[in-house]
Amino acid sequence: MHLRHPWQVAFAIGSTFLAVILQLLIPQLLGRAIDQTQTTLGGGGVTAAAEEALWISALLLLAVSALRGIFTMTQNYFAEALGHHVGYELRLACYDKIQRLSFSFHDQVHSGDLITIGMLDLEGVRMYFSTGLVRACLLTMLIGIGAYMLISTDAVLGVLALSFVPFVGWRSSVMQLRLRATWLDLQERLSVLSRVMEENLGGIRVVRAFAAQDDEMLKFDQASNTALILAHDRVATYASNTSAMSLSFFASLGLVLWVGGNKLIADDISIGTLTTFLTTMTTLQIPVRQIGLMANAFARASTCGSRLFGLLDQDITVRDAPEARPLEISDGALRFDNVSFAYRGLENRPVLRNISFEARRGETVAIVGPPGSGKSTIAHLVPRFYDVTDGTITLDGQDIRRVTLATLRKAVAVVQQDAFLFTTTIENNIAYGDPWAKAQRVERASESAQLHNYILGLPAGYKTVVGERGVSLSGGQRQRLAIARIMMLHPSVVIFDDSTAAIDAATEQRIRTAMRLFAKDRVTIVISHRLSSLMYADQILFVDNGEIIERGTHQELLAKRGRYKALHDLQMRPADGMAIKNGDGR
Numbered sequence: 001m002h003l004r005h006p007w008q009v010a011f012a013i014g015s016t017f018l019a020v021i022l023q024l025l026i027p028q029l030l031g032r033a034i035d036q037t038q039t040t041l042g043g044g045g046v047t048a049a050a051e052e053a054l055w056i057s058a059l060l061l062l063a064v065s066a067l068r069g070i071f072t073m074t075q076n077y078f079a080e081a082l083g084h085h086v087g088y089e090l091r092l093a094c095y096d097k098i099q100r101l102s103f104s105f106h107d108q109v110h111s112g113d114l115i116t117i118g119m120l121d122l123e124g125v126r127m128y129f130s131t132g133l134v135r136a137c138l139l140t141m142l143i144g145i146g147a148y149m150l151i152s153t154d155a156v157l158g159v160l161a162l163s164f165v166p167f168v169g170w171r172s173s174v175m176q177l178r179l180r181a182t183w184l185d186l187q188e189r190l191s192v193l194s195r196v197m198e199e200n201l202g203g204i205r206v207v208r209a210f211a212a213q214d215d216e217m218l219k220f221d222q223a224s225n226t227a228l229i230l231a232h233d234r235v236a237t238y239a240s241n242t243s244a245m246s247l248s249f250f251a252s253l254g255l256v257l258w259v260g261g262n263k264l265i266a267d268d269i270s271i272g273t274l275t276t277f278l279t280t281m282t283t284l285q286i287p288v289r290q291i292g293l294m295a296n297a298f299a300r301a302s303t304c305g306s307r308l309f310g311l312l313d314q315d316i317t318v319r320d321a322p323e324a325r326p327l328e329i330s331d332g333a334l335r336f337d338n339v340s341f342a343y344r345g346l347e348n349r350p351v352l353r354n355i356s357f358e359a360r361r362g363e364t365v366a367i368v369g370p371p372g373s374g375k376s377t378i379a380h381l382v383p384r385f386y387d388v389t390d391g392t393i394t395l396d397g398q399d400i401r402r403v404t405l406a407t408l409r410k411a412v413a414v415v416q417q418d419a420f421l422f423t424t425t426i427e428n429n430i431a432y433g434d435p436w437a438k439a440q441r442v443e444r445a446s447e448s449a450q451l452h453n454y455i456l457g458l459p460a461g462y463k464t465v466v467g468e469r470g471v472s473l474s475g476g477q478r479q480r481l482a483i484a485r486i487m488m489l490h491p492s493v494v495i496f497d498d499s500t501a502a503i504d505a506a507t508e509q510r511i512r513t514a515m516r517l518f519a520k521d522r523v524t525i526v527i528s529h530r531l532s533s534l535m536y537a538d539q540i541l542f543v544d545n546g547e548i549i550e551r552g553t554h555q556e557l558l559a560k561r562g563r564y565k566a567l568h569d570l571q572m573r574p575a576d577g578m579a580i581k582n583g584d585g586r
């Protein structure tokens with residue numbers, strides 16, 4: 001295993017060792033000083049030599065305490081630094097993993113859960129490194145060396161002084177198992193809580209529109225209440241166990257006082273030795289009490305660790321093949337060859353079956369069909385958001401699974417129906433794919449997307465901040481921004497996934513005219529419910545239930561008098577809003 005940060009670990013452990021030795025020296029020095037004092041007093045007067053010995057003891061005690069303080073400080077510093085470095089690296093690894101995980105993973109795991117793993121679980125693991133690990137070393141050394149010192153001085157008293165340690169060890173193990181179980185439960189409750197909150201915030205408009213605040217409050221209250229009960233349970237477990245541990249400590253202290261007192265009377269040991277025993281026990285008391293805290297840290301770290309490393313070890317289903325090469329575009333022809341697809345976990349319900357078509361540079365392929373027929377899924381296969389289950393997709397004859405994802409996704413641009421905006425300026429949002437682009441290019445793209453005039457009317461023009469905490473754009477404006485965003489790039493395949501649904505027909509017409517030049521050098525795929533958006537296409541595919549059931553140009557499909565013609569007639573019929581939107585009325 002490769003040890004990261006070896007210097008920090010070495011300094012932390014080295015400082016811990018020195019701090020422990022010095023800490024255990026203090027009771028010894030105290031004992032010696034008391035014996036010296038007694039000898040001096042017993043000697044009938046304060047001699048210069050005795051006074052000097054006392055001074056030396058006092059100065060020694062001071063020096064040892066100061067040194068101990070310094071080493072404790074360096075131990076804490078290096079342990080904390082180690083924890084922060086580990087936390088930083090894990091945070092980056094976690095974020096990097098989330099960036100690269102396949103869509104099928106994100107379909108199944110809620111983003112609230114991922115945030116919990118990236119924040120709380122990661123913190124649990126980090127704390128283990130910054131405090132847990134070094135504390136464990138400290139405790140082991142303290143008890144080990146302390147036990148040796150005490151037992152070698154007086155075996156009986158030594159055993160009595162340490163008699164509370166096994167009990168505490170047993171209680172803390174019991175507590176560790178209990179806390180571990182409840183921690184897992186609590187984490188899941190907290191995950192549910194953040195999921196409820198996230199969904200509520202995301203859907204705040206729906207909640208308000210349906211006046212569902214009370215229901216939402218109830219949902220939150222239930223999730224919150226179970227978390228509270230669990231937290232209570234944990235506190236009770238913790239409190240009862242730590243009290244039992246303290247009680248056993250004081251019982252041992254009493255025993256040492258009693259047996260040691262008798263030994264003192266019998267002149268078996270000196271007052272100084274008894275003082276050394278009692279102060280060593282007091283020195284051990286605080287770390288021993290921390291066994292409970294540590295048990296918690298270990299329990300938490302092992303649970304958090306299994307979730308965090310479970311995420312880090314996730315298999316990335318869509319990734320570069322070992323022999324992947326950069327995509328080489330010459331003609332830019334896109335070809336689907338008998339493509340079938342099913343979502344993960346739903347293998348017995350294929351969403352696409354035997355889809356085959358070809359589009360050459362400069363051509364536009366339109367896909368139309370009832371909702372849920374698989375149109376968007378076709379679009380998502382081209383940039384490999386998902387991998388085909390069967391068949392092949394090629395770009396210029398290269399199987400898209402054999403080329404690198406980075407070059408493929410540069411070559412394929414998808415304009416989604418609900419365009420996501422980052423909380424930054426309009427300019428930055430448009431230039432997302434090309435952050436170094438000149439302002440004129442951004443403006444040209446937004447002109448083509450029919451957004452330029454609107455932006456000029458905003459208070460800060462292109463510098464206006466949009467997104468969650470900025471100016472809100474309408475659905476159509478967001479879609480136009482998404483179109484401008486891809487016009488900044490030079491993709492070989494552009495896919496418009498119902499991305500003009502919220503744009504009025506006249507504006508769409510203007511965008512299409514402006515796009516004509518852009519579309520000349522690439523393959524364009526248009527998915528739409530509105531026939532006016534796609535009837536100009538070179539080839540129209542009518543998809544139903546995952547299969548292409550009709551194909552041809554607008555004229556050819558009308559002549560076929562099939563489903564396309566029926567849809568066309570329906571949309572041309574005036575004043576039947578629902579039917580128009582839902583295509584063939586399904």
Ligand SMILES: Nc1ncnc2c1ncn2[C@@H]1O[C@H](COP(=O)(O)OP(=O)(O)OP(=O)(O)O)[C@@H](O)[C@H]1O
Pocket residue numbers: 107343346351369370371372373374375376377378498
């Ligand atoms: N991530 C997913 N996981 C599982 N099933 C999915 C997922 N996405 C879509 N589906 C299912 O696949 C089918 C096809 O969905 P798709 O989004 O491709 O349809 P569509 O034709 O684009 O629909 P619309 O016109 O409403 O946008 C639907 O039955 C849908 O429920």
